[in-house]
Amino acid sequence: MRYLARRGGLFLVTLWAALTVNFIIPRVMPGNEAAAVLGSFRGVNPAALHALEIQFGVNTHRGLVASYFVYLHNLATGQFGVTAQGVPVMTEISSKLPWTLGLVGVTTVIAFAIGTIVGVASAWWRGGRLDGILPPTLFIVSSVPVFFVGLLLIYVFAVKLGWFPLGSNYSLGATPTPTPSFAWDVLDHAFLPALSLVIVTAGLWVYSMRNNMITTIAEDYVKTARAKGLTDRRIMFDYAARNAILPNLTGFAMQLGYVIGGAIVIEYLFSYPGLGYLFYTASTDHDLPLMQGLFLFYTIAVLVCVLIADLITAVLDPRTREA
Amino acid sequence: MATGFSADIEAADATSDAQAQVEPHRFLRAVRGNRKAVAGVVILLVIAFAAAFPGLIAPDDPQATIYPPNLLPSWNHLLGTTQLGQDVFSQLIWSTRLTLWVTLIVSVIATFLSMIVGVTAAYAGGVTDRVLTVVTDVFLILPVLPLLILLASYLPPGVTSLVLVLCITSWAFQARQLRSQGLSVRSRDFLVSARVRGERPMYIILVEIVPTMTSLLAASFLALAVYIVGFAASLQFLGLGNSSELMWGTMLYNAQQAAALEAGNPWWALGPGAAVALLGAGFALLNYAFDEIGNPALRPVRRGKRGRAAA
Numbered sequence: 001m002r003y004l005a006r007r008g009g010l011f012l013v014t015l016w017a018a019l020t021v022n023f024i025i026p027r028v029m030p031g032n033e034a035a036a037v038l039g040s041f042r043g044v045n046p047a048a049l050h051a052l053e054i055q056f057g058v059n060t061h062r063g064l065v066a067s068y069f070v071y072l073h074n075l076a077t078g079q080f081g082v083t084a085q086g087v088p089v090m091t092e093i094s095s096k097l098p099w100t101l102g103l104v105g106v107t108t109v110i111a112f113a114i115g116t117i118v119g120v121a122s123a124w125w126r127g128g129r130l131d132g133i134l135p136p137t138l139f140i141v142s143s144v145p146v147f148f149v150g151l152l153l154i155y156v157f158a159v160k161l162g163w164f165p166l167g168s169n170y171s172l173g174a175t176p177t178p179t180p181s182f183a184w185d186v187l188d189h190a191f192l193p194a195l196s197l198v199i200v201t202a203g204l205w206v207y208s209m210r211n212n213m214i215t216t217i218a219e220d221y222v223k224t225a226r227a228k229g230l231t232d233r234r235i236m237f238d239y240a241a242r243n244a245i246l247p248n249l250t251g252f253a254m255q256l257g258y259v260i261g262g263a264i265v266i267e268y269l270f271s272y273p274g275l276g277y278l279f280y281t282a283s284t285d286h287d288l289p290l291m292q293g294l295f296l297f298y299t300i301a302v303l304v305c306v307l308i309a310d311l312i313t314a315v316l317d318p319r320t321r322e323a
Numbered sequence: 324m325a326t327g328f329s330a331d332i333e334a335a336d337a338t339s340d341a342q343a344q345v346e347p348h349r350f351l352r353a354v355r356g357n358r359k360a361v362a363g364v365v366i367l368l369v370i371a372f373a374a375a376f377p378g379l380i381a382p383d384d385p386q387a388t389i390y391p392p393n394l395l396p397s398w399n400h401l402l403g404t405t406q407l408g409q410d411v412f413s414q415l416i417w418s419t420r421l422t423l424w425v426t427l428i429v430s431v432i433a434t435f436l437s438m439i440v441g442v443t444a445a446y447a448g449g450v451t452d453r454v455l456t457v458v459t460d461v462f463l464i465l466p467v468l469p470l471l472i473l474l475a476s477y478l479p480p481g482v483t484s485l486v487l488v489l490c491i492t493s494w495a496f497q498a499r500q501l502r503s504q505g506l507s508v509r510s511r512d513f514l515v516s517a518r519v520r521g522e523r524p525m526y527i528i529l530v531e532i533v534p535t536m537t538s539l540l541a542a543s544f545l546a547l548a549v550y551i552v553g554f555a556a557s558l559q560f561l562g563l564g565n566s567s568e569l570m571w572g573t574m575l576y577n578a579q580q581a582a583a584l585e586a587g588n589p590w591w592a593l594g595p596g597a598a599v600a601l602l603g604a605g606f607a608l609l610n611y612a613f614d615e616i617g618n619p620a621l622r623p624v625r626r627g628k629r630g631r632a633a634a
Binding site: 017018021025026136144145146148151155159257258260264265269279288292294295299302303 | 359457461463464465466467468469470472473474478552553554556557560561562575584585589592593596597599600603604606607608611
């Protein structure tokens with residue numbers, strides 16, 4: 001229980017930190033960026049504009065502390081501000097979310113599965129040919145910037161070979177309908193961005209998994225299993241891997257922030273209209289309320305995943321409940 | 324075999340001064356014997372040479388718009404020309420210097436920051452430790468690239484802003500590692516005696532604790548450099564740099580804005596992309612080799628030897 005309380009505390013502190021970062025940045029940064037940006041917000045309804053002015057510390061007659069509490073109150077009541085076009089930030093985010101959730105969610109699960117399996121196998125056959133080649137290769141590849149992988153894939157498979165489209169989420173003129181041909185069109189467009197993300201992120205989990213597995217294999221209960229004459233396959237998966245994967249779950253959630261960064265770059269590169277592309281357009285348009293809303297959204301997404309991973313760990317690993 | 328054995332005994336018998344002289348020698352030998360380390364060093368030396376003497380490799384003015392635009396690679400223009408008629412190869416070579424500078428400066432500063440935070444937390448303990456640990460954990464969870472973009476949006480685009488935002492966001496992971504290392508030396512005798520002597524905390528941290536972690540600090544520096552190379556380029560690629568400053572990331576941005584891949588001069592984008600990947604790989608290889616040298620458990624096990632030992 002103390003484990004969960006500690007992790008829950010971290011959840012709250014980080015959430016508070018993200019909120020506060022959003023509040024403080026416009027006030028501590030040099031120049032008058034926020035005032036200039038909000039000054040260009042024409043046609044936004046006055047109440048919403050006033051809320052933004054409090055959030056960014058522009059034209060407010062309130063003190064810092066009072067503004068801070070109004071800001072927190074606005075967030076608590078679901079007012080996340082409006083974009084430069086006057087659209088509520090949350091409406092904008094939820095309209096783009098499905099594309100990112102599909103792309104990043106699926107690729108992250110695939111990459112984590114690949115990383116975990118390679119980690120388990122290379123630790124099991126430690127010193128073998130597989131162990132000598134795959135983990136170092138994945139590790140080196142994961143340090144290659146994601147945009148370079150994306151650029152290469154676009155150049156080879158879209159420009160030169162013409163097998164895949166250059167970008168976007170579905171063909172121009174296609175209407176989103178639940179038909180097989182439209183579904184195929186969407187997959188066709190998602191393939192290269194997804195492949196880039198898998199290539200770059202699979203290596204993130206290989207080493208931690210391999211090291212956990214090596215430690216676990218040396219445990220007495222694995223020796224006991226061997227002595228009992230269980231099959232290698234049972235020892236490998238039911239005894240060793242099952243325990244070795246626990247610490248990696250938290251690692252999985254902790255790396256999501258990094259995956260999100262990769263997704264922003266890839267969505268920009270492929271003009272894939274998800275949250276990352278929205279973030280990019282917000283930054284070129286200097287739409288600060290939208291950027292801050294997205295930053296908050298990303299942080300909450302990572303936090304929720306970390307919390308879920310912690311809950312699973314607490315359920316599966318009795319040691320964390322005792323500690 | 325026999326001579327090597329006696330040399331080892333001699334080294335063991337020698338005074339501590341002599342050992343200190345033997346250590347770097349051994350380290351160099353280990354680096355030379357590790358193929359990944361050699362590859363990393365060679366890559367970094369080549370890049371450092373280009374950064375130091377760009378004029379020797381590419382005599383062209385990288386910004387001069389004196390050639391026909393959008394040329395394909397040829398002997399005169401190894402990577403073709405840009406939309407404005409600049410030589411892409413010259414731009415690539417002349418961009419090395421600033422790119423390498425930013426990477427090195429940020430990595431040094433971030434390593435230093437993580438050392439201060441990590442060691443202070445470990446040494447001070449109590450409330451200070453708890454506060455610093457929470458701050459570190461918060462920075463670990465906050466998504467880095469969105470935070471970088473957000474911070475950079477408030478600053479004038481350029482190298483100074485780039486260095487500043489990268490330093491703010493990149494120290495946390497190493498701080499956590501250095502804290503655990505700090506905790507492990509905290510109750511050693513030499514620290515107890517320093518405290519009994521009445522040394523000031525700053526002296527103890529800098530003179531007594533930090534020297535015990537030089538290898539970890541070097542590893543932190545290398546690991547940070549790998550990430551900084553990628554993040555700096557990503558940030559500029561997304562348009563948060565100053566596109567008149569010659570760096571690989573800004574080249575990528577300009578190429579992407581001109582749709583270089585589709586427009587027929589793909590190396591305008593692929594060239595700087597490959598350069599960034601190569602610089603990152605150089606640091607990553609060295610970091611990987613460093614882990615192997617420092618931690619024998621990670622070293623690849625040689626099948627033949629193990630067989631012989633078992634027989």
